[in-house]
Amino acid sequence: MTPIRRAADVAKGDLLPERVLQVDRAMLVRYAGASLDRNPIHWDERFARSVGLPDVIAHGMFTMGAAASLLTEWVGDPGRVARYTTKFVGPVVVPYDTGAEVVLGGKVTAVDPDTREVTVELSAVCEGAKVLGRALATVVLD
């Protein structure tokens, strides 16, 4: 079992290990089923185009969830997230043939040694453009 990260071992500016996610249609269908968000813009190309989108796009919550996974594995306990917020600033367009590449990362922006609360700004970038904006998570470390 991974030990739980200690606030004393974390400093402002620390980077979380980056993760490159290859997103394909199968992952979106799986997320649609798991989350019960069955909006067809996330899996039906013809429907997505009919409402003015370039192609199928990933659920914003899929990307927010994937970034949370990067965070909780860094923490060592997925139950330590006290607050997590983001804006959805750009879509992840997922073409049938190529899928999409999303680069997930994170940076420590604040550490409170007394409460052991650590703030991490998470990032998700697709084709050089931000997907999540001001994605801030507060975790309570050991």
Added chain:
Amino acid sequence: MPVNEQSAGRVYPPTAPYGVSAAKIREFAEAVGAGDPAHVDPAAARALGYRNVIAPPTFAVLIAQQCDAQFVADPQMGVDFSRVVHGQQTFVHHRPLTAGDEVIGVLHVDAVKLVAGNAMVTTRTELTVADEPVCTSTSMLVVRGEQP
């Protein structure tokens, strides 16, 4: 039909309990690439001090979106679901959702703003288990206006 600006402040009745299952947690964790064993292995979750397997931090959206369906379906709100885009999302967790929880959601419409032909609707769902607050999920939804 435009979104009803007068609906800010509306509170919907509590939902029927949503039973959080280990199977749904596993399925959701796999779908977001959450590899921590506490999502799938009760012994690993207990070693961290939890009663049973725990859900990833964004799992609450599953329950919150079911609550949001009340206002999307409310004819007095005037929302066209095919024009809804998720603008912003915030979770405040008091403890992780855990397999076995029976979760009740109360949906509040906190704000409705009309900006440049679009409606920005802020909804807040208060999730409780046996009257104990477990999570607040706040969503800002953009309902795109009809193209001119």
